[in-house]
Amino acid sequence: MDVRPAAEADHASILAIVAPILAAGETYAIDRDLDETAVHEYWFGPTHEVFVAVSDGAILGTYYLMANQRGGGAHVANCGYMTSSSALGKGVARAMCLDSLDRARQRGYRAMQFNHVVSTNTRAVKLWQSLGFEIVGTLPKAFNHPVHGYVDSYVMFRAL
Template identity: 70%
Template sequence: MTTIRAAVDDDRDAILSIIAPVLRAGETYAIDTDLSDEQILDYWFMPAHAVFVADDSGKILGTYYLMANQRGGGKHVANCGYMVSPEAQGRGLAQAMCEHSQGIAKNRGFLAMQFNHVVSTNTRAVALWQRLGFEIVGTLPKAFRHPVHGLVDSYVMFKTL
């Protein structure tokens, strides 16, 4: 049975094994692809991030972070990043983590959730977020340099909680 819980220090290696290949592939996150393992963990566990894991009987299958999208007048809008291990893809884990994150966000006083840079070629994620009620509220033309497809659009996606 998979449970979603707050990450602990002992989860760091498992989280790294999920996020490092994704970040280094450079296809979905707007972050440098040549980061060291420590820099990758520093990014995922930055102080502004509350980090969670999807734990299946001690095996970490996915992870996400939750944070305020902006400071000051924008701190009532949450932002998240999600990743699922290759072995767990297609099992509904990203959906479960997104639904979990929305509940946590509401409990923490967030009124909405915004994804700032959903790469248009990440069609599975775009479709999932739309199924979960997120709308594309803006298109950033050619804002992402994809390693295979070149310059592609990114979407700003938003949902009131």
């Protein structure tokens, strides 16, 4: 598997991964009814540096890297990751996270923070913890899950 910067030619494949995940509304605190343009504007926002995980020419996942905050908080990175449903459990998210940690270090970030990890996303929580992230805060009932109702979200952090 190769993780590389996204190219313009990758946009359709990336959106085919991102749009259904956002529409499901189970892991991202964003409107679920975004049209194609809004999904594109979100994932390829001006502060997002976008990457793809590729195997045998197929895009299996995508992530973005950005500063978590501006000004005095700009030394902390933030990322969002999405894996194709056909590639779940194949190490794609792990590969993307490891890549993002390396790229964040190369860009001079001193830490990485995930602001809103939904507690019911247990696979992600377990993966992030295995890669050195700690739950540094719990946001009680901060996410309205379409199946489970109001559930906690975590702030997760690790130094680089």
